[in-house]
Amino acid sequence: MEISRPSLEERAAECARELTFSATVAYDGAPFAGFAKQPGQLTVQGELEQALGLLFRRPVDVVCAGRTDAGVHARGQVVSFDIDECELRGRTPYNLRRSLNALTCEGIAVRAVEERPRGFSARFDAQWREYKYFLATGDTPPVFTDRTAWYVGPNLDIAAMERGAAHLIGEHDFKSFCMAASAVGKPTCRNVEEISIASEETLGEPHRVITVRGNAFLHSMVRTIVGTLVMVGRGQRDPDWVAEVLAARDRQAAGENAPACGLIFWSVGY
Amino acid sequence: MEISRPSLEERAAECARELTFSATVAYDGAPFAGFAKQPGQLTVQGELEQALGLLFRRPVDVVCAGRTDAGVHARGQVVSFDIDECELRGRTPYNLRRSLNALTCEGIAVRAVEERPRGFSARFDAQWREYKYFLATGDTPPVFTDRTAWYVGPNLDIAAMERGAAHLIGEHDFKSFCMAASAVGKPTCRNVEEISIASEETLGEPHRVITVRGNAFLHSMVRTIVGTLVMVGRGQRDPDWVAEVLAARDRQAAGENAPACGLIFWSVGY
Structure with a gap:
């Protein structure tokens, strides 16, 4: 043969x-x-x-x-x-x-x-992106999730954070939530579909997990959203302040970036 | 005054x-x-x-x-x-x-x-002790729980492990599951109340968590139980082999100690 x-x-x-x-x-x-x-x-x-x-x-x-x-x-x-x-x-x-x-x-x-399919782009074909941010909320810092959570302690007002987060849902100009240098001369409108806060025990330690899903995100946008919401959760600002931050279109108006270690780029939808 | x-x-x-x-x-x-x-x-x-x-x-x-x-x-x-x-x-x-x-x-x-109460002893007043052992079971090793789990891959036969574990429930002489040097001349009977295997996602990675609860434990007993059950889960031994290991009253009969990093001493009841 x-x-x-x-x-x-x-x-x-x-x-x-x-x-x-x-x-x-x-x-x-x-x-x-x-x-x-x-x-x-x-x-x-x-x-x-x-x-x-x-x-x-x-x-x-x-x-x-x-x-x-x-x-x-x-x-x-x-x-x-x-x-x-x-x-x-x-x-x-x-x-x-x-x-x-x-x-x-x-x-x-x-x-x-x-x-x-030929020509598929991980970047341009993405329909949505989802991030999760882990806040450790025990009486004492976590011993098992210190590498993957921001320790903020037990006294966050979650209802206030949820009311603050509601202002961010939908299509908005998120310039206040973008690292200033990256925003110059670029479009800063994005569509945030979901911000939710769940209670979760990870390795036996209490956490709040903030899920943020949207079509696309600006530079350090999720960390700025989390830093801003934690200020509300700590009672340093009212929930409605989040609407003022959004309207300001100025990075100086928002809270600090939450630490990098708590953020996990969770999934992408195509 | x-x-x-x-x-x-x-x-x-x-x-x-x-x-x-x-x-x-x-x-x-x-x-x-x-x-x-x-x-x-x-x-x-x-x-x-x-x-x-x-x-x-x-x-x-x-x-x-x-x-x-x-x-x-x-x-x-x-x-x-x-x-x-x-x-x-x-x-x-x-x-x-x-x-x-x-x-x-x-x-x-x-x-x-x-x-x-005066004279309370963390050791002698304990009614039960509970341990959890985390097995990482994804297609690839975990990136977030490498410090707190043993990576064994996705192909464990959990039903076989559960059948094997059933032989260990109750009061038995666990000499086969005790580090040999520690067992010399000491009582080795213990009462194991529960061994259960749950499926759990930890930081987005798949795990099986083996919970072992009993009145007290011998030196490295939980790790030897887990090492033995994983041999059954991998198909290297039949579930009924666990009964033979128990009956042998000889540490050589059992599987290897599972690695220390996967074991968490979870809670104690008084």
């Missing part, structure tokens, strides 16, 4: 077929100088692109659903990248996931790799 | 009144060489007794509900100690808690201090 070999022309045509993949990535933000690549720094993008470069022996760029700052964690960050079919050499998405996990440093876990 | 001062005799009588306190203590086991004091080592008992010594300017001994090995965590360890009433100088249990938290190192949190 003769084995049928593809002709050179067939192989060239096959190589022209570009495939798009997405990877769902979790990371502990602590060791990284953020998601975005920076020369001489440990970054999540740098680790992923280095791993893909080793696998495919050429530079491979990744696009992410949302850049995260230094120290911010991710449970469901999504990145996309393009690979020519012939470069795959038979590798399945499952193989790609295994290789990426083997070639990236500790603190990064590639949860899934999927083939996507 | 004359101020009534206590006489010397009255003050001496007051000082003879010994009060007993308990403290509920959480700790991250990682930095400690276990609970029990050891010269030249960082231990939980050492930290607590040093703090009490600084507060009361004399050595104060603490008794614990259950000694934990190096690396084992606690959410609800309980210790008891005696203080003469006159030494308190008006300090309330709330003040004691604050002082202990201020004087112990990071990684220890004193959750509560309570006055107990």
